[in-house]
Amino acid sequence: MRPFLRRWTPLSAATVLAAGVQATTLPAHTDDVVFPYSGMTERSIASGVVARDGVVVRGADVLVIAYPAGDALDVPAGTELSTLVVGAASTNSLGRFSVDVDPSALPARYVDDRGRVNLQIAVSDDDREVRWTTTAVRSSHATPIGGTGELCGPDVTHGCDPGDPVYIVPGASGSERLAVVVGTAGGRPVTPIWSTASTEALGASVPQQLVVDLGARPTITDANDDPAAWVTAPSGEEVTPVPDGAGWSPPTTSPPAPSAPIGALAAAGAKQVEAMPRTPAFTSMAAAVRDGSLTAAQISAGTTASAGKAPGPCVTRIVKRYNGREETYMGVYAWSGALATVTQADGADHTLSAGAEGGRGRWFSNGSLTLSVRTSNSHTVSRVADAWAIGTVNYGILANSCNGRRDLVPLSLGDPIKRFARAYHPSLKAQCITLYANSSVWEKDQARNVKIGAGVSVAGFSASAQSGYDARSKLSFRPKKPTRLCGDKSVGVRLSSIVEAHRDRSS
Amino acid sequence: MLAAAGCAGESPLRPAPKLVEPGDTGRQSFGLRLTTRGMPYLFGGFSVCLNRSGVVSVTGVEFEDATGDLRVQAFALRPFYRAFGDDGVGWGEPKSLKQRGVPTALRTVTQVCQPDDSSRVEFTELVLQTSRPGAVSASSSGFVISYTSGASEGRLRVPFGITLCAPADKTLPLCQSQT
Incomplete structure (x- = not known):
């Protein structure tokens, strides 16, 4: 019965298959942080399940923290980024959480011109926390969720x-x-107003769905983005577009290796995250609930942002920038009789992974942000063959003053066709x-x-890169032969993610 | 529990199947930059299938945002239980369905979409016949397949634009020398 369950990888260790979920639920911690739990509503911006070594955790805490959007994120090194807690939740007895955000409660600096919001989702149990970075986009599809029989949930727990x-x-x-991965509030069907860039590209609007494990080897999995589907982008020497009137033939030197899936080891590595000490942000928000400056009703209504709470005493600052890092994002496969044209117009989306620093200078992937090509950088290049299109992206290291956590985050796109x-x-x-x-x-x-598994290399971190979600990113052929x-x-060229052009040898 | 999904899926309340495109859907455009007025052109290779088992009846196919009086003259459905390979109908073949030998009697789809990683392949190919009826270029932004499924009606929008250029009319983007 699993033929369609292929886009996510359930947690495999210490499964609760035999005993059922509820019997093995672990309490999260002993402090007094308890945020409301509701199932998914139309305002859910992120949902998920929290486990520890495969056993779901009851009472784990989740904070959704908004970062500045658009130009407000692309600021010089040394600048403090004023972040804002825009949502909170605790997990229920099944380890599920769902965080509501009412877009009307968000201050303008946290929303870009297309209604998108950059988020860090902090998940904590007893004394540790992990974080996930994502861009919430506004839904463009009316996708009903729920209202039919549950696969796993309050009424069906055995074997999940x-x-x-x-x-x-x-x-x-x-x-x-x-x-x-979360049931809807009251079992009623909902139509989400928040979504992700990747689900939008699949023709459905589904908010971020996370599977978090805070166990001995912490992992976070995007339930709808399996790294096993990411591919490599081996590149060779620099090539240039063919001048008008000139012919093209493949170089006589050996080509680079073919693009291939990144492999099981790399895919597993892409799910690993670094657990850090629990920041005071959680207890600070709990105190706000106790003193009434933030109410449970606000949290449930998705208007947490209206309380104007920074994540506790913690300050986030850009401490270093890495500008102009190369991003490999599109393979172009053509021949002399049909050279290709690549267009990256104003607003073309690129989704680039973020990293969090672990021990010994290692960076762990922890989500991604979706950025857009700026008007001044949009352009088209014609007469391209057998090449990876490479643009530039600007990254920055963000440092958290509470626990010293350092994140490597894409801040803006540069030249999309460098x-x-x-x-x-x-x-x-x-x-x-x-x-x-x-x-x-x-x-x-x-x-x-396709999603390139190591599309960007920055500060020793291999970030994934993906473009092509948008009408502003285009590939075209105009054959001469x-x-x-x-x-x-x-199922055909029409529905293929990779397309190549070659000579028609029958003519 | 996964077994429960199967039970739920077989309940009397199970919704009727929908017609969908299997794979990486998205907008594409194709232009024939030199066409003959009144000449039939075929556009095939459009895969459709059902999101769950059952049967749907295709009742019509119409262009969206049509200009130059572009119309679907006829269409055909061809079941496939393997990859297209070289057997699909291409884009812009200057023939009618009859000249190509494609039968038009079938009006139902029963093939169920399979996951990408499945060894099983099944879908139906939709083939359209159209032509440029006037002296001006003709185009559409896509087409809509109308169908009935059980007691309900459905529409599948396929965002595949078609442009048929007239020799003396370069007003449409794909008819110009550069796009």
Whole structure:
């Protein structure tokens, strides 16, 4: 019965299969922090389940902290980033949480011009916390969640792993299934107003769904983004667009290796996070509830931001910037008879992973932010063949004054098409279509691109990169000679995430 | 519990199947930069399938945002139980469905979408026949498949734009020398 449960990886260690979830629930801690629990509502901005070594944790605490958005995030080193607690929740007996945020309660500096909000989600049990970075985007699809039988939840607990979904939501495409790991409030169907860039690209609006394990090897898994699907981007020498009127032929030197899945080890590593000492942010917010400056009703209504609470005494400051780091994000596979055109227009989205510093200078991946190409940087490059498109991104190290935690976060995009580097031309045969010479043009936009597992290297951290979520990111071919356009999916070029063009040898 | 999902899925309240596109949906556009007025052109390779088992009946296919009086003249459904390979109908083949030998009698879809990592493949190919009826270029931003499923009606929007350029009309973006 698992054929569609492929886009997430349930926690595997110390499963609760035999005993059922409730019988093995662990209490989180002994302090007095208790935030409200409600199931998913239409205002849920992030939901999830918290476990410790595979056993769900009751009473774990979650804070959702907003970072400045847009230009307010792209500030010089030394600048303090004023952060704001915009939501809170504690986990229920099944380890589930859901945090509500009413967008009307958010101050302007935390919302970009498209309504998106940059968040850090802090999850804590007894004395440790882990964090996840994400950009919440406004829903563009009316996606109903709930209202049908639960897979795992209050009424169905036997045989459920902590990460197993309560609901499965179909994307626009039939083979894509999205996981929702929290039941809806009162079991009523809801239509979320918050979503993520990746689920939007699949034609559904589903807020961030996290599976958190605070055990001996802490992990956080995005229930709808399995790192096993990320790919590598081996690149060769720098290549340039072919001048008008000039011919093109593949270089005589050996090509780089083909792009491939990042592998099981790297995928597992992408889920590992670093647990840090629990910050005073949690007890500070609990104190605010006790003294009435923040009410449980506000938290439940998603208007926590109205209380104007910073995350306790903790201050976040950009302590160092890494500008102009190269980001590999799009493979272009063409031939001399059909060179490609790459467009990165104003507003094209790029989702780039963030890192958190662990011991011995190692960075752990902990989510991502979605940034957009700026008007002044948008442009189009034509006559490209067998190349990775490489842009630039500006990262910054953010330091937390309470626990010394340092995060490596993408702050803004630079030139989206800085250069091209040679790529291996894959041979795709799942479906091929003939494009006639001098008479046809094909464009692909508003489609999902592959996610590059190590698309950016910055300060020793390999960050993932993904673009192509938006109509502003485009790939097109205008063949001069008969061309075969082939895709990687058995259901056709139209529905393939990787497409290559080569000579039509039958003509 | 996963077994419960199967039980729930077989309840009498189970919704009727929907027609969907399997794979990485998204907007694409295709233009034929030189077309002959009145000539039929075929556009195929559009995979559709059901999100759960059952049957739907396709009642019509219409272009969206059509200009130049672009219309769907006829359509065909072809079941596939393997990858397309070279057997799908391409984009802009200058033939009618009859000339291509594609039967048009089938009007139902029963193939259930399979996960990407499944060894099983099944879908239905939709093939459209259209033409440019006037002296001006014609286009659409996509097409909509209308269908019935049980007692309900459904519509699947496929954001695949088609442009048929007239020799003397370069007003549409894909008909211009550069896009």
